[in-house]
Amino acid sequence: MLDKAYGVGERAPQVDGPAKITGQAKFAGDIKLAGMLEAKVLRSPFAHARIRSIDVSRAEALPGVACILTGNDLGDIDPYYGHAVRDRPIVAIDRAKFAGDPVAIVAAESASIADQALELIVVDYEELPHATTIEEAMVANAPQIHDTEQLRLGLFHGLGDFQPHNNICYEHHLEDGDVEKLFSKADEIVEGEYRFPSVYQYSMEPHLTVAHWIANDQLELWSNCQHPYLVRAEVADIFSLSKANVRIHVPYLGGGFGSKSYTRLEPMAAAVARKAARPVRIANSVTESMWTSRRHNMICKMQTAADKDGMLLARKVELWLDTGAYADNGPRVVATAADAAAGPYAWQAQKVDAFGVYTNRPPSGSYRAFGATHLQWIGESQINEIGRRVGLDALEMRKKNLLKFGDTIRKGGKPLDADLIGDIQKVADGLDWGEKRGENIGRGFGIGLLAAGSRPVSTSFLRLEADGTITVLVSTTELGQGARTAMSQLVSEVLKVPLSQIRVPDGDTQITPYDRSTGASRSTTLAGGAVHLAALDLREQLIDIAVKMWKLSDEAIEIREGQVWGGDKSATFAECLEWHFGFVGGELFGRGIVRPEEGQGTYSAGPVFWEVCTGGVEIELDRDTGEIKLRKVVSVADVGTAVNPSLIKGQEMGGAAQGLGNAIFEEMHFEDGQLMNGNLADYRVPKLFDMAEEFVSVIVQNEDGPGPYGLKGVGEGILAAMPAAIVNALGELGIEINELPATPERVWKAMNDSRQDDNTLQKKIGGE
Amino acid sequence: MQLQTTINGKPIQAEVPAETLLIDLLRDDLDLTGTKRSCDMQICGSCTVLLDGQPVSSCSLLAYETQDRQVLTIEGVSLNGSLHPVQTAFLQEYGLQCGFCTPGMVLTTLSLLAENPNPDEETIRAHIGSNLCRCTGYYPIVNAVKKSVQLTNNTPGD
Amino acid sequence: MRTLTPFSILAPTTLQDSFQHIEEHGWNAALYAGGTELLLTMRSGLASFPYLIDIKKIPQFDEISFNKDEGMLTIGAGATHRSIETSPLVLEQLPLLAEVESMVANIRVRTVGTIGGNLCFADPHSDPATLFMAWAGTTFELVSSAGVRQIAPDEFFVDLFTTARAENELMSKIHLPILGKRMGGAYKKFVTLERPTANVAAFLGLANGKIDSARIAVGSVGPIPVRAIDAEGTLLGGFPDEKLFERAAETAAEATDPVDDVYGSKEYKKQIVRVLTRRALKQAATRADRSQ
Ligand SMILES: Cc1cc2nc3c(=O)[nH]c(=O)nc-3n(C[C@H](O)[C@H](O)[C@H](O)COP(=O)(O)OP(=O)(O)OC[C@H]3O[C@@H](n4cnc5c(N)ncnc54)[C@H](O)[C@@H]3O)c2cc1C
Numbered sequence A: 001m002l003d004k005a006y007g008v009g010e011r012a013p014q015v016d017g018p019a020k021i022t023g024q025a026k027f028a029g030d031i032k033l034a035g036m037l038e039a040k041v042l043r044s045p046f047a048h049a050r051i052r053s054i055d056v057s058r059a060e061a062l063p064g065v066a067c068i069l070t071g072n073d074l075g076d077i078d079p080y081y082g083h084a085v086r087d088r089p090i091v092a093i094d095r096a097k098f099a100g101d102p103v104a105i106v107a108a109e110s111a112s113i114a115d116q117a118l119e120l121i122v123v124d125y126e127e128l129p130h131a132t133t134i135e136e137a138m139v140a141n142a143p144q145i146h147d148t149e150q151l152r153l154g155l156f157h158g159l160g161d162f163q164p165h166n167n168i169c170y171e172h173h174l175e176d177g178d179v180e181k182l183f184s185k186a187d188e189i190v191e192g193e194y195r196f197p198s199v200y201q202y203s204m205e206p207h208l209t210v211a212h213w214i215a216n217d218q219l220e221l222w223s224n225c226q227h228p229y230l231v232r233a234e235v236a237d238i239f240s241l242s243k244a245n246v247r248i249h250v251p252y253l254g255g256g257f258g259s260k261s262y263t264r265l266e267p268m269a270a271a272v273a274r275k276a277a278r279p280v281r282i283a284n285s286v287t288e289s290m291w292t293s294r295r296h297n298m299i300c301k302m303q304t305a306a307d308k309d310g311m312l313l314a315r316k317v318e319l320w321l322d323t324g325a326y327a328d329n330g331p332r333v334v335a336t337a338a339d340a341a342a343g344p345y346a347w348q349a350q351k352v353d354a355f356g357v358y359t360n361r362p363p364s365g366s367y368r369a370f371g372a373t374h375l376q377w378i379g380e381s382q383i384n385e386i387g388r389r390v391g392l393d394a395l396e397m398r399k400k401n402l403l404k405f406g407d408t409i410r411k412g413g414k415p416l417d418a419d420l421i422g423d424i425q426k427v428a429d430g431l432d433w434g435e436k437r438g439e440n441i442g443r444g445f446g447i448g449l450l451a452a453g454s455r456p457v458s459t460s461f462l463r464l465e466a467d468g469t470i471t472v473l474v475s476t477t478e479l480g481q482g483a484r485t486a487m488s489q490l491v492s493e494v495l496k497v498p499l500s501q502i503r504v505p506d507g508d509t510q511i512t513p514y515d516r517s518t519g520a521s522r523s524t525t526l527a528g529g530a531v532h533l534a535a536l537d538l539r540e541q542l543i544d545i546a547v548k549m550w551k552l553s554d555e556a557i558e559i560r561e562g563q564v565w566g567g568d569k570s571a572t573f574a575e576c577l578e579w580h581f582g583f584v585g586g587e588l589f590g591r592g593i594v595r596p597e598e599g600q601g602t603y604s605a606g607p608v609f610w611e612v613c614t615g616g617v618e619i620e621l622d623r624d625t626g627e628i629k630l631r632k633v634v635s636v637a638d639v640g641t642a643v644n645p646s647l648i649k650g651q652e653m654g655g656a657a658q659g660l661g662n663a664i665f666e667e668m669h670f671e672d673g674q675l676m677n678g679n680l681a682d683y684r685v686p687k688l689f690d691m692a693e694e695f696v697s698v699i700v701q702n703e704d705g706p707g708p709y710g711l712k713g714v715g716e717g718i719l720a721a722m723p724a725a726i727v728n729a730l731g732e733l734g735i736e737i738n739e740l741p742a743t744p745e746r747v748w749k750a751m752n753d754s755r756q757d758d759n760t761l762q763k764k765i766g767g768e
Numbered sequence B: 001m002q003l004q005t006t007i008n009g010k011p012i013q014a015e016v017p018a019e020t021l022l023i024d025l026l027r028d029d030l031d032l033t034g035t036k037r038s039c040d041m042q043i044c045g046s047c048t049v050l051l052d053g054q055p056v057s058s059c060s061l062l063a064y065e066t067q068d069r070q071v072l073t074i075e076g077v078s079l080n081g082s083l084h085p086v087q088t089a090f091l092q093e094y095g096l097q098c099g100f101c102t103p104g105m106v107l108t109t110l111s112l113l114a115e116n117p118n119p120d121e122e123t124i125r126a127h128i129g130s131n132l133c134r135c136t137g138y139y140p141i142v143n144a145v146k147k148s149v150q151l152t153n154n155t156p157g158d
Numbered sequence C: 001m002r003t004l005t006p007f008s009i010l011a012p013t014t015l016q017d018s019f020q021h022i023e024e025h026g027w028n029a030a031l032y033a034g035g036t037e038l039l040l041t042m043r044s045g046l047a048s049f050p051y052l053i054d055i056k057k058i059p060q061f062d063e064i065s066f067n068k069d070e071g072m073l074t075i076g077a078g079a080t081h082r083s084i085e086t087s088p089l090v091l092e093q094l095p096l097l098a099e100v101e102s103m104v105a106n107i108r109v110r111t112v113g114t115i116g117g118n119l120c121f122a123d124p125h126s127d128p129a130t131l132f133m134a135w136a137g138t139t140f141e142l143v144s145s146a147g148v149r150q151i152a153p154d155e156f157f158v159d160l161f162t163t164a165r166a167e168n169e170l171m172s173k174i175h176l177p178i179l180g181k182r183m184g185g186a187y188k189k190f191v192t193l194e195r196p197t198a199n200v201a202a203f204l205g206l207a208n209g210k211i212d213s214a215r216i217a218v219g220s221v222g223p224i225p226v227r228a229i230d231a232e233g234t235l236l237g238g239f240p241d242e243k244l245f246e247r248a249a250e251t252a253a254e255a256t257d258p259v260d261d262v263y264g265s266k267e268y269k270k271q272i273v274r275v276l277t278r279r280a281l282k283q284a285a286t287r288a289d290r291s292q
C-alpha cells in the first residue's frame, strides 16, 4: 500500500499502520533496559496535609528495594517545576496538596516488591483544612494552597508577567466597549450560571517514563510525552544539566489528547533513577493518570444582551477554572477560555473576567479543545435562547451576527481567517435544518473559535540518504493523529517519492530538531511547515546537482515519479548523489525552519490561526429516562487544505466521540477532594453503542490557513462543538441544561423542572 | 508452578509463580509486547488475547489458565510474515489511530470471524462493542470488521 | 491495582477432594472459578489468600442439561456466561436466559466468568441474580461434605456480597423450570456506568385474557435484588394493559429504597425502576400472549 507517492489531498494509507497493526510499534511501556528497576509511588490519602515525618526504614530493609525517594532527598537540586508556575515539587515537600499527591517513590527489583515496600512506609500526616472546590478556595480566609508570594514563574507560560495571589494562579481580563451601557438599553438579556465538570482525557495508554543516567551529568529518558523539548528544558533546569545532555526519546504514544502535554512523570523518574544509580521505570495506573492530568472543572456566569431584532449587543462573562493543586497548564487554559468566551460574534462590547483557581484537587492541564469546550455550549445556548425570544431560528441568528472573514476578534490579535457563515450553513445542510422533526427528535449545532497553534516555532531536517531514502527528522509526536503520515505526504508531494521511501523515526531530542510542542492542532501547520520547507530545500539541491550534471538550465529540470528529469534524461536521487559525491555515499540535508513571521509570536499577537469549532447533532430523547440517543453527527472541518481527508475524518469522528463523552457521560466525582470514580468501571468513556447511526463529515478547503498550501490544523474543534450542539438540541426540545455532563439523570431532572415551570406558567395564565 | 502452554503455535515451558498474570508472562517474560495494558480491570480490551480461540483479558487472567491450551497474541496473527486479511482490512479502513487498542481489536475480530464467518452488522457491533477505543470514534473499526468479513471470505484456502 | 501476593493453586478433580481442601484451609483458601471477581478483589488489595481452590476441574461442573419430564434446565455453576448465552439447549428451552446472559459485562468477562461465581460473589449489580429472583421455581444447589441442599434465590441472597452459602459449601447447580404455556418473561436493564444502574425482571402468566401469575424482581438499586410483591399483587386478575402496568410499575418503584451513589440519586433510580418495570411487563405480556 505504501509503495506509491501520495501528494497533498490524497488518501494515503497510514505509514505507521503496519507497525501498529502487527503489535511491533514500540510504546514507552515496551522499552526495557538492562538492570531497570520498577518504581511505585506512595500518594497522599489526604487532600491537604502536613507531612510531619516519613519513616522508610522498614521499606528500605525489604530485600529487593533499591531505594526510596522522599522530599528529604531533593536538597541538592531545584526540585520545583511547572512550565507556567514553578509550584510543583518532584514529590511533596512538607505538605501534600491533593489526595493522590506523590509523597514517596520506591524503586525495586520488581513491581510486586515495590508494592510491598509501599505498605511498609509510615508517614505521619497532620491533616490540614482544605479547599477542594472553587467555592471553598475563593472564600475569604480560605486555606491557602500555596504561599503564592514565593512562587516563581515557569519557563514557558508565554503569557507575559503575572504573579499568583491568594488562591488565584492566573487571571485574564478582556474588555472592549461599554458593556453596561449596552446592557441597559438591551431588549433581551439572557443570563445564567453554568458548570462544567472535571473530565479525564483518557488516552488508552497511561503515563509512563523510563529514566537512565549516564555518569551524573547525562540523562536519558523514554517518555510518552507530547512536548519533549519543553520537558527537556524543565528537567535540565531541575538537575542543573545542560539541555543537550538531557536526551528524550519519544516512542509511539497510545493517545494523548493533552494529558501528556508538558512535564509529567519525568522529574520523578529521573530523581529516583539518580538516587538508585540504576535505570528506573514509573508506569502509572489509570487511577494515577487521572491524578496526573485532567480537564479543569469550571463555574461560569454569562450574560448576553441583544436587541429585539436579535442583533447581538454585548456579552459579559465571569469564569473560574479549577486548576487543582498545581497550575500545570492552567494559565494558558484560562487565557484560551477567555478568548473563547465571547464567541465569534460582532459584539459592540464584551467583558470577560477569567480566573484560574488553586484547589486541593489533582492538577488540571490541557485536554483537546480546552477553553472552547468549556465555554462554547454556554454561549451558544444563550444565542439560541435569544433567538427563541425574538422569533429567529438558530441559523438566522448566526447569519445575522457571526463575524466575517478579516474581522477583528481580539484587539492586536490575528483577525478572523475563516468563513464562519459558510461553515455553519454546511452544518445546517448536513442536519437537514428546517425539515420537520419527529417527536422527541432535537437538532442543534454550535460554532466557536479556538486559539490554535501555540508558539509558531518548529524545525525539521530531511536527510536524503545515499540510496534515495528520505528520513524526516521532526520532533512532532505521533499520538495517533497521523502526524507521521501527514509529514510523509508533505515530502512526497514535493519530491514525488513513494511513501515506502520515506521514514519518520521516533522523536529524539538528541537527533530530531526543535519543535515547540505537539498540541493546539499545530503539527501539520507548523511542524508540517518546517518539513515542507525542508523538502523544498532538498528539491533545490537536487535540481542544482542536475543542472551541473546535465549542464541544463534549472527551468529544464523537473522532479517527478521519484526521479530528477532533464528533457528525456532522468536520474534517481541515488544516482544524483553518486554523481555529486563521486562515490556511492554522501547525503544531502534539507532544512526547514518556521518562526514567527512578524513579532515574536506571543500570545497577544497570536494565535497562529483560529480553529473553527463547529458541528451539529440530531438526537432522540427518551422522556422516561432522560437518555439521549445520538442519531446523527455532522462535522465540518474547516482545514484550509486537506493533506489527507481520511485522516481528517478520523480526527473528526474521534473528536466527536470525545465530545459526546464530555457532553453526556464523563465526570470525575470528588468528595472532599477524594476522587470517587478513578477507574473505568465508574468513569464512563463512550462505547461503540453510544455512537450516532450516521456520521456526516464535511471538509471545507478555502486555502485560508497559515501552513503550506494554505492548510491549517484540525482535530479539536468538533470536541468543543459537540456539547454545544447537544445542549442546543435539548434546548429545541424545551430542556434547559446549565450543568454538564447532561447525564440521563440531569436531563430528566431538567425536564421535570421545565415541566414544573410550564405548570406554574399555566396556573398563572389560568388564574389571570 | 511448571507451566506448559502453546503461544502463537510455539510450545512454551516455564517455571512461573502461580500468581503470574498472563499479560506479565507475555510482556515481561516472553517479550511479546504487542499486548497492551490499559484499564487493568477487564473492561477496555486492550489486553485481549485469544485462549483456545476465545477472547480473554490477559490483564486479569492467571497464566495458570493457559496450561495445555493455545494462546494467540497479535504477534501470532500475521501469516508467514504477511498481514492477515483482518489486519489488511483495518489498514484499508483506517481502523486505528494511536494503535493502543488495535491488537485487542484485531484479536476480537478474529474470534468473531472464527465463530461466524458472515456476521451481520448487529452481531459485529455486539462483539466488537466489548472493546474500547478513545481515538477513532469506532466508525472506522466497524467498517474494518465489515471489510475483514469480505477479505477473509475472499482469501483462498482460508 | 496492586500486584498479586503469592498463593498456591489447588485443583481438585473430584467434589470430595475439593471438600477436603476447603476443610483443610478454611479462611486461608478461596474458591476460584473464573476469577474475574476474585482476582479483582485481591488485586484491589481487599483480600488475600494463600490458597486458591480451582473448582473448574470438577467433572460436570459446567454441564448444561435438560430434563424433559420435569421440564427443568440445569446449569452447572461452573458454566461460563458465554457458554450459557450460546448453548443450543438454553437458546431453545429458555431463550430469555440466553438473552440476559448476553447482556452481562463484555465478551471477555463472559468467556471466563461463571454463573456460579456471579451468584456467589453477590455483587449488587448483577443481571442473572435479578432474573433468577423473579423466576418462579428456581433453586440453587449447594453441596458440602455434609450433603446437598437446594435453596431458593430469595433465601440465598442475604446482603451486599453476602449469601446464605456456608463457608464449606460449593454452589454446584442452578435448576430452572421452563416456562409454561401462556407464560412470558422479560428483562430490562439500564446502564450508565459499567455495571447495571437498575434492572427489572418480570414474568406474567395469562389465562382467559387475564393475568393469573406475576413475578417481578428489581435489582441493582439495593444491596440485593428484591421481589416487588405488592406490584405483583396489583397485577393478578387484571387485564394486561398499559394502565395496569403503569400502576404496578409505580408500586414497584415506591417499594424500592435505593441509595444515592455514583450510579444516581435515589429519586432517579426510582424513576428508572418505574420505567423498566412498565417496559418489562409489557414485553412479558406480549411474549405470554405469543407462547401457545
Ligand atoms: C468488568 C466487569 C463487568 C461486569 N459486568 C457485569 C454485568 O454487567 N452484569 C453482571 O451480572 N455481572 C457483571 N460482572 C460480574 C461477572 O458476571 C462476574 O465477574 C463473574 O460471573 C464471576 O464469575 P467467576 O467465575 O469469575 O467468579 P470468581 O471470581 O472465580 O468468584 C467470585 C466469588 O465467588 C466464589 N465462587 C465462585 N464460584 C463458586 C461456586 N461454584 N461455589 C461457591 N463459591 C463460588 C469465589 O470464591 C469468589 O468469592 C462484571 C464483572 C467484571 C469484571
Ligand code: FES
Binding pocket: B036, B037, B038, B039, B040, B041, B042, B043, B044, B045, B046, B047, B048, B057, B058, B059, B060
Ligand atoms: S487492560 Fe485488560 S481489559 Fe483493559
Ligand code: FES
Binding pocket: A204, A254, A255, A480, B096, B097, B098, B099, B100, B101, B102, B132, B133, B134, B135, B136
Ligand atoms: S486507536 Fe487509539 S485507542 Fe483505539
